[in-house]
Amino acid sequence: MTIEMFEKPLGMRDDFPVIAKQKANLRNQGTELIEQAGYELLQTPTLEYYETIGRISAISDDALFKLLDSQGKTLVLRPDMTSPIARVAASKLLREKMPIRLGYYSNVFRAQKREGGRPAEFEQMGVELIGDDSLYADAEVISLAWDILKQVGVGSARIVVGHTRLLELILADFGLDSEQSSKVRELFVAKNGVGVEQLSRELPISSNKLASFLALMQATTVADWKQWINDENEEQIKLYHDMERLEELFKRNGLGDAITFDISFSSHMTYYTGLVFECYGAGSGFPLGSGGRYDGLMEQFGLQVGATGFGLRVDRLLESVSPEKIEEPQTLILFDEQSEQRAFEKAQQMRASGKRVTLQYAPAVQALEPFTDLFTEVIRGEALDNG
Amino acid sequence: MTIEMFEKPLGMRDDFPVIAKQKANLRNQGTELIEQAGYELLQTPTLEYYETIGRISAISDDALFKLLDSQGKTLVLRPDMTSPIARVAASKLLREKMPIRLGYYSNVFRAQKREGGRPAEFEQMGVELIGDDSLYADAEVISLAWDILKQVGVGSARIVVGHTRLLELILADFGLDSEQSSKVRELFVAKNGVGVEQLSRELPISSNKLASFLALMQATTVADWKQWINDENEEQIKLYHDMERLEELFKRNGLGDAITFDISFSSHMTYYTGLVFECYGAGSGFPLGSGGRYDGLMEQFGLQVGATGFGLRVDRLLESVSPEKIEEPQTLILFDEQSEQRAFEKAQQMRASGKRVTLQYAPAVQALEPFTDLFTEVIRGEALDNG
Numbered sequence: 001m002t003i004e005m006f007e008k009p010l011g012m013r014d015d016f017p018v019i020a021k022q023k024a025n026l027r028n029q030g031t032e033l034i035e036q037a038g039y040e041l042l043q044t045p046t047l048e049y050y051e052t053i054g055r056i057s058a059i060s061d062d063a064l065f066k067l068l069d070s071q072g073k074t075l076v077l078r079p080d081m082t083s084p085i086a087r088v089a090a091s092k093l094l095r096e097k098m099p100i101r102l103g104y105y106s107n108v109f110r111a112q113k114r115e116g117g118r119p120a121e122f123e124q125m126g127v128e129l130i131g132d133d134s135l136y137a138d139a140e141v142i143s144l145a146w147d148i149l150k151q152v153g154v155g156s157a158r159i160v161v162g163h164t165r166l167l168e169l170i171l172a173d174f175g176l177d178s179e180q181s182s183k184v185r186e187l188f189v190a191k192n193g194v195g196v197e198q199l200s201r202e203l204p205i206s207s208n209k210l211a212s213f214l215a216l217m218q219a220t221t222v223a224d225w226k227q228w229i230n231d232e233n234e235e236q237i238k239l240y241h242d243m244e245r246l247e248e249l250f251k252r253n254g255l256g257d258a259i260t261f262d263i264s265f266s267s268h269m270t271y272y273t274g275l276v277f278e279c280y281g282a283g284s285g286f287p288l289g290s291g292g293r294y295d296g297l298m299e300q301f302g303l304q305v306g307a308t309g310f311g312l313r314v315d316r317l318l319e320s321v322s323p324e325k326i327e328e329p330q331t332l333i334l335f336d337e338q339s340e341q342r343a344f345e346k347a348q349q350m351r352a353s354g355k356r357v358t359l360q361y362a363p364a365v366q367a368l369e370p371f372t373d374l375f376t377e378v379i380r381g382e383a384l385d386n387g
Numbered sequence: 388m389t390i391e392m393f394e395k396p397l398g399m400r401d402d403f404p405v406i407a408k409q410k411a412n413l414r415n416q417g418t419e420l421i422e423q424a425g426y427e428l429l430q431t432p433t434l435e436y437y438e439t440i441g442r443i444s445a446i447s448d449d450a451l452f453k454l455l456d457s458q459g460k461t462l463v464l465r466p467d468m469t470s471p472i473a474r475v476a477a478s479k480l481l482r483e484k485m486p487i488r489l490g491y492y493s494n495v496f497r498a499q500k501r502e503g504g505r506p507a508e509f510e511q512m513g514v515e516l517i518g519d520d521s522l523y524a525d526a527e528v529i530s531l532a533w534d535i536l537k538q539v540g541v542g543s544a545r546i547v548v549g550h551t552r553l554l555e556l557i558l559a560d561f562g563l564d565s566e567q568s569s570k571v572r573e574l575f576v577a578k579n580g581v582g583v584e585q586l587s588r589e590l591p592i593s594s595n596k597l598a599s600f601l602a603l604m605q606a607t608t609v610a611d612w613k614q615w616i617n618d619e620n621e622e623q624i625k626l627y628h629d630m631e632r633l634e635e636l637f638k639r640n641g642l643g644d645a646i647t648f649d650i651s652f653s654s655h656m657t658y659y660t661g662l663v664f665e666c667y668g669a670g671s672g673f674p675l676g677s678g679g680r681y682d683g684l685m686e687q688f689g690l691q692v693g694a695t696g697f698g699l700r701v702d703r704l705l706e707s708v709s710p711e712k713i714e715e716p717q718t719l720i721l722f723d724e725q726s727e728q729r730a731f732e733k734a735q736q737m738r739a740s741g742k743r744v745t746l747q748y749a750p751a752v753q754a755l756e757p758f759t760d761l762f763t764e765v766i767r768g769e770a771l772d773n774g
Contacts, residue, residue, distance in 0.1 A: 005688055006478055009434050009462050014475055017427035017489075024418075024428070031411075036738045038717065038745025041407050045399035045508055046433065046464070046494065047452070052392050065434070067454035070500050075396050077433070088401055091393055096757060101745065102404075107433065113457050121432055136727070136748035252728070301392055330425065340523070341639070351423045358425025358488065361523035366485060374484060 011112035011120025022318055023123065027105050030125045030148045030312070037144050039103035039127050044084035046107075050074035056083045056300050058269045063110045065120075077109035081124055081311060082271075082297065089130045090301030098131030098305060105314075119315060126289070126311035130298065133306040135242040138275045139249050141291055145279055145310045146255050154320045155282035158258050161246075162265025162276050164292070166239045170228045170263065174213055175204045188266045193217055217264045222247045225263050246275075271297050279312065281320035288316045331355060332375035334362040339381025346384055398499035398507025409705055410510065414492050417512045417535045417699070424531050426490035426514050431471035433494075437461035443470045443687050445656045450497045452507075464496035468511060468698060469658075469684065476517045477688030485518030485692060492701075506702060513676070513698035517685065520693040522629040525662045526636050528678060532666055532697045533642050541707045542669035545645050548633075549652025549663050551679070553626045557615045557650065561600055562591045575653045580604055604651045609634040612650050633662075658684050666699065668707035675703045718742060719762035721749040726768025733771055 008014070015023065031041060047067075048054065051074070054064055059079035067075050078084055081104050089100050105125040112120045127144060129137050142159060149157040167188075171181040180203055187195040197214060205213050212227065219225055222243045229240045243261065250259050267276045267290060274293030281288050291310025298305050331350060335343035340361075347357045358375065365371050372378050395401070402410065418428060434454075435441065438461070441451055446466035454462050465471055468491050476487050492512040499507045514531060516524050529546060536544040554575075558568040567590055574582040584601060592600050599614065606612055609630045616627045630648065637646050654663045654677060661680030668675050678697025685692050718737060722730035727748075734744045745762065752758050759765045 005439050006474060007436060007439065008432055009436060009456055009460070010458070012432035012434055014432065015430040016475075016480070017429050020428050020430050023430075036741075036743050038719075038743055040404035041411070042404050043402040043407050043410075045395055045401065046496070047396050047399055047508070049394060049396060052394065065454060067452060069396055070498060071397070073396070087393060088403075093403070096754075097761060098753060098758070099747065099751065109433070111457060121434070131753070132748065132751040134748045134751040136746075137751065140746065249727075253731070332425075340636075344640070354423075356423050356425055359523075359527065360486065361519065361521045364486065364519040364521040364524065366518070367483075370483060371485070 009120070010115065011110075011118060013119060013121070019318070022321075023314055026152050026314055026317055026321070027123075027125065029151050031103065031105055033144065033147050033151055034103040034125075034127055037101075037127075037140070037147075039101040039129075041103045041105070042085070042088060043104065043106065044078065044081070044088060046077055047075045048078055048084060050076045052087065053078060053083045056086075056297065058082075058271050059110065062113075065109050065111050078106075079110060080108050081106050081126065082128060082294070082309065085128045085309075086130070086297050086301055086307070089128070089307075090298060090303045095303060099137070100130045101127065102130070103127040123314035124289075124311040125314060126291070126309060128307055128309035130307040130309075131305040132308075133295075135246055135275075137306075137308050138293060139246055141308050141310050142250070142277055143253060143255065145277075145289065145291060145312065146258070148312060149279060149281060149288070149317075152317060152321055154288065154317065155322060156280075158260065158280045159255070160260045160262050160265050160278050160280070162262050162267075163239060163243065163274060164266065164272050164276055165274050166225075166236065166243075167263055167266065169230075169233065169236050169239075170216075173228070173230050173233075174209060175206075180204075185266045188217070188264045189268050191217075217262075219263045220260050222261050225261065228263065267292065274306075275308070277310070279310075281317075283321075284316045284319040286313075286316055288320055289313055329355065329376045330374075331357045331377040331379060332372060333357060333359050333379045333381065333384075334365075334368075334372070335359065335381035336362055339384055342384040343379075343381045346379065396507070397502065398497075398505060400506060400508070406705070409708075410701055413539050413701055413704055413708070414510075414512065416538050418490065418492055420531065420534050420538055421490040421512070421514055424488070424514075424527070424534075426488040426516075428490050428492070429472070429475065430491065430493065431465065431468070431475060433464055434462045435465055435471060435474075437463045439474065440465060440470045443473075443684070445469075445658050446497065449500075452496050452498050465493075466497060467495050468493050468513065469515060469681070469696065472515045472696075473517070473684050473688055473694070476515070476694075477685060477690045482690060486524070487517045488514065489517070490514040510701035511676075511698040512701060513678070513696060515694055515696035517694040517696075518692040519695075520682075522633055522662075524693075524695050525680060526633055528695050528697050529637075529664055530640060530642065532664075532676065532678060532699065533645070535699060536666060536668060536675070536704075539704060539708055541675065541704065542709060543667075545647065545667045546642070547647045547649050547652050547665050547667070549649050549654075550626060550630065550661060551653065551659050551663055552661050553612075553623065553630070554650055554653065556617075556620065556623050556626075557603075560615070560617050560620075561596060562593075567591075572653045575604070575651045576655050578604075604649075606650045607647050609648050612648065615650065654679065661693075662695070664697070666697075668704075670707040671703045673700075673703055675707055676700055715743070716763045717761075718744045718764040718766060719759060720744060720746050720766045720768065720771075721752075721755075721759070722746065722768035723749055726771055729771040730766075730768045733766065 054076040065077040271294040272292040276292035278287040278290045289312030293308040295306040441463040452464040658681040659679040663679035665674040665677045676699030680695040682693040
């Protein structure tokens with residue numbers, strides 16, 4: 001046998017009680033906010049057909065865990081929650097209730113090729129708002145993501161907002177064809193400024209516009225975006241006004257300082273079609289989550305409606321939340337044959353008042369001292385007898 | 388494409404919001420009791436090596452979901468939680484803290500061969516108490532299972548208790564060899580009284596003992612077991628006294644009437660070695676859960692300690708709990724451009740007082756009437772403007 005008994009598959013982790021507890025707290029706080037905002041929580045199965053969810057997902061094929069079922073069909077472990085929720089939302093039961101607000105807290109899976117500390121299974125918490133094409137829907141999901149970041153205690157939380165469609169229109173105005181545009185956006189995703197500068201020399205951009213093109217990566221407010229808006233393009237004007245309105249809403253609601261409007265911001269998630277965003281916080285070098293508008297995905301399920309949403313990664317949220325050292329009081333009551341009944345009654349009484357109480361038959365403990373050291377309070381049955 | 392976009396793999400289900408909510412309630416109630424009794428909750432990965440967890444599990448090989456990882460090793464979707472918890476408990480971090488109390492709420496997987504309504508993924512909630520060989524450990528886990536059944540509101544809850552080792556000794560006293568004994572126990576598991584009677588004619592049981600043998604399936608109290616206890620066998624006497632003590636504890640703690648002591652009770656879970664039990668309730672033809680003592684499993688991970696525990700099936704608990712029709716109040720605030728700010732402020736204020744409030748930009752709703760019908764209260768932004 002080449003596998004040791006204690007080994008786990010690549011990228012798989014045990015959540016020991018301290019972590020499991022912290023996650024449960026995040027889950028409770030996050031899902032409560034999600035429900036209060038009118039979202040219904042649901043749970044989809046771990047396994048889905050590759051033909052439906054696997055193909056549609058924005059996750060690359062080699063990161064999917066695949067297996068065959070007893071009928072020879074290919075299954076996948078769900079790589080994200082957006083496509084399964086789209087499947088559910090498009091079902092008969094829900095499609096007539098648009099706009100639909102659905103939320104989730106679920107584990108998702110990404111196959112890893114080698115050791116590198118990247119998890120192959122992690123939890124996401126998020127929402128999808130389906131069937132509302134207004135900018136208010138986008139504002140709602142960003143505000144909700146923000147509320148969760150604040151509620152769970154993420155330090156230095158920030159949100160970066162971009163707009164896939166507006167960027168596409170602006171790049172076209174610089175004279176780029178779709179292939180050139182897509183190369184530029186790849187470098188934007190990688191935040192590769194040097195690469196953009198190098199590439200710009202090969203692009204058909206007139207020299208008097210070069211400085212303006214290179215400035216795309218510097219924008220931080222909606223006012224900054226104004227310089228690229230084509231006054232003769234109605235779609236650009238409409239989208240720009242939407243962004244102004246959005247910035248106004250965020251400022252009014254107290255998010256103003258925490259939001260960067262970066263017109264060059266792009267996502268590697270290819271299904272986004274409109275507003276896109278990513279969340280950051282202290283303590284994690286990676287985005288804590290991301291979201292945006294995806295108006296094409298629902299079509300795959302036969303629905304001509306837009307949708308917007310976000311997903312936060314629970315493992316990264318944990319890194320970003322200052323770990324409160326909660327010394328949780330935990331009582332041990334040690335008993336023997338004689339004191340059993342009183343010990344039991346004492347435990348019942350303490351638990352009824354909300355305390356955590358471990359009842360332990362003392363003779364069954366091999367090493368009493370290390371065991372009792374695990375508790376904040378130790379009560380001996382004999383003491384209860386005398387009491 | 389032979390698979391429809393809405394299809395899910397065999398035995399896989401979506402939990403729509405009502406069910407997801409009921410499960411969340413069960414989870415919260417159950418895990419709170421588990422924690423109050425001093426158990427630490429943990430979470431193990433969905434995927435494990437077949438060589439470690441797959442082989443050890445009591446679940447038959449053809450019910451395992453198997454897949455290959457990128458190194459060509461066989462993985463399984465965890466079929467139960469007992470073996471993964473044994474793996475964790477035997478790790479360095481925990482093995483010196485015996486007795487260890489661990490709890491979980493997790494989904495597990497069983498591959499299905501054909502349509503038949505049997506779920507291929509379902510949730511279990513349970514505990515393992517590892518490193519305590521006393522009867523008090525068995526009493527503790529049965530009482531905890533009972534407390535959960537009562538807390539979540541299972542109607543007509545019952546627990547059936549047997550003892551694998553004592554039954555083995557008694558069957559040996561009837562002159563059965565291990566093969567005959569195992570045949571009898573298979574019929575006991577199936578509760579096949581006719582089969583036991585037929586088989587008894589072929590067994591080497593003396594005619595004056597036949598009535599006593601057939602009475603094994605009739606016992607309901609520990610006193611009933613007395614007739615089969617061999618006065619010259621010290622192990623039997625010890626185990627019988629343990630059972631008397633157990634019955635006494637249960638009576639004192641209010642479980643007396645709900646427990647049947649059935650000496651013929653056996654489990655198809657082959658790793659049980661001592662006390663075994665199953666939980667029943669109104670509304671479900673299947674056991675709601677089961678548990679018992681398994682002293683051999685920890686040895687597979689290099690630990691010479693006993694363990695006892697249980698797992699409850701959440702799907703069956705749901706069937707057994709009278710569904711409370713909780714009409715949860717849910718407010719809709721419809722707004723337009725003009726009333727947006729007041730609508731937002733009203734929603735913030737209502738949510739802060741714990742209410743669920745959906746904020747919706749009215750012009751984005753295609754069919755207003757079916758949508759507003761989903762809410763218990765509808766507030767229009769205009770009304771707020773006038774207020």
